[in-house]
Amino acid sequence: MSFSLSTVFRPLTRAVTYTRWLHQLIASVAGTLAGFVHGGTFRSTGMEVWLWIAVLPVPVLLAAALIPAVRRVEGLQAQLLLTPGPHGPEERAGTGISTTPSLSWRDRGRTAGWLLLRLAVGVPVSALTVQLPVLSFAFLQAAAGHRTHFRGLPAIDAPHGWYALLVPLPLVVLLAVAVSAGSLMAAAAGLLLGPSAAERLAVLETRTERILEHNRLAQELHDSIGHALTVTVLQAGAARAAGSPEFTDRALAAVEETGRQALTDLERALRLLREDVPHPAARPVLADAERLLESARAAGSTVRAELSGPLAALPGPVSREGYRMVQEALTNVLRHAGPVPVSVRIAADADALELEVRNPMPASPAPVAVGRGLRGLRERAVLLGGKAVAGPDEDGEWRVHARLPLSRLR
Structure with a gap:
């Protein structure tokens, strides 16, 4: 009752x-x-x-x-x-x-x-x-x-x-x-x-775009933080093995610069996730590729780079995603092959942007597994209408190659 x-x-x-x-x-x-x-x-x-x-x-x-x-x-x-x-x-x-x-x-x-x-x-x-x-x-x-x-x-x-x-x-x-x-x-x-049906469709599209944006941020954090941690581990190991104060100072400086860049990327990603922040920090582009090359050199690799074409004039999406693709390729080299010689080619013309990273295969290579990094690299290329491949070539080197068309973005 x-x-x-x-x-x-x-x-x-x-x-x-x-x-x-x-x-x-x-x-x-x-x-x-x-x-x-x-x-x-x-x-x-x-x-x-x-x-x-x-x-x-x-x-x-x-x-x-x-x-x-x-x-x-x-x-x-x-x-x-x-x-x-x-x-x-x-x-x-x-x-x-x-x-x-x-x-x-x-x-x-x-x-x-x-x-x-x-x-x-x-x-x-x-x-x-x-x-x-x-x-x-x-x-x-x-x-x-x-x-x-x-x-x-x-x-x-x-x-x-x-x-x-x-x-x-x-x-x-x-x-x-x-x-x-x-x-x-x-x-x-x-x-x-x-x-109405049109409003529900618009809400669904907005939600889908937000999910895609979050997935992209997750991929960027994976690339940036993974690269920073790989370089830091290699630098720390090399400094301890070298036993040279001069080399240790250089290694610590490289670790500091790499960590600072990783923190910048992390802060930018977090700012993007906060809807009340209208102007997040700028994302790195291929014009900043020298930073990646210096980071790999600081980790002990000998890097031979060939950069050609108007990289500073590339469309924003291609330049930003291209930077992340080169970063992921160099991270994989340092993580799986160690401080080995690396060849990097970045070439832009009126029709396409080509990215290529080569390095010697390890003496005892581990079984090849397609992880999140290589899968993300291929997904980036497909989203821009291009194609990316990764694997051993006929010369016994590991090769990452991507071609991104530019004509549809101009």
Whole structure:
């Protein structure tokens, strides 16, 4: 029994019950204003006044539904008054109620249906909100022995004490109607003001782009941090084996520079993940490739580089992804072959950018496994319309080669 009573009275303790009630009362404002404009409306008697309030604003509401911004206003009002809980941007997005202007005639039709439903529900609720408390007061006066006759209500000519039993009944009915109508309008808002098919598609595309961006950031962090850790491990090992203070100083300087660059990449990735930061740090491009070559040389490799073509004039996406591809190739050399001689070729012309990294195979090569790095390298090339291959060549060297077309990006 206690559970049933708590279920019955729980809506009365929730703020959303009263905000929904307010939402229904607001719906009769348009009819009230129309009644003032239409002479003689409030000289009518009884329920005729409420009938005029329900009918007069219909043409105005239908015309208003054609205005795209009206759907946005109604959506914001529905979110704030019909849905419970906090109303921050994320919470509002989860209500299923759209706040975008009408984009099609279907949206305008749904908005018109919503406005008419608000009027059809709001006017009766407003009428009951006015009349039922008056009826309770009439019963109270009748219980006290007074005759009563209020406008719009039947007269009580035979007062009696038993009318006291009827005093709470109109208020209970009013609360039940307000709660039920509020739940009805909240459900209808999702149907009539919910996102259209075009809006749902746009949200899906935005979410997909965000996932792809996060995956790209994960790949960049893998490349950058993996390169930094590989160089640091090799430098530390070489410094300990050399036993030379001069070499140790150079190794520590290389570790410091590599770590600083890795921290910059990490900070940039984290800033991109924070939506409140509008201008993240710039990503490295192929014009900065000398930094990668010096890092590999500092790790003990002999690097022979051939850079040709207008690298500084390359399109941004190609230049940035090309930098990461060279970085991953050099990281794989240091990680799997150690400080061996490396040949790097970066050549750009009007049609394509070519990247090639070669190094001798280890004396006892480990089984070749396609890890995240090589897979990411190939994915980068495919996304730019190019192709990347990695593996042993006929000369017994490990070769990473990528060709990225430029004609479609200019």
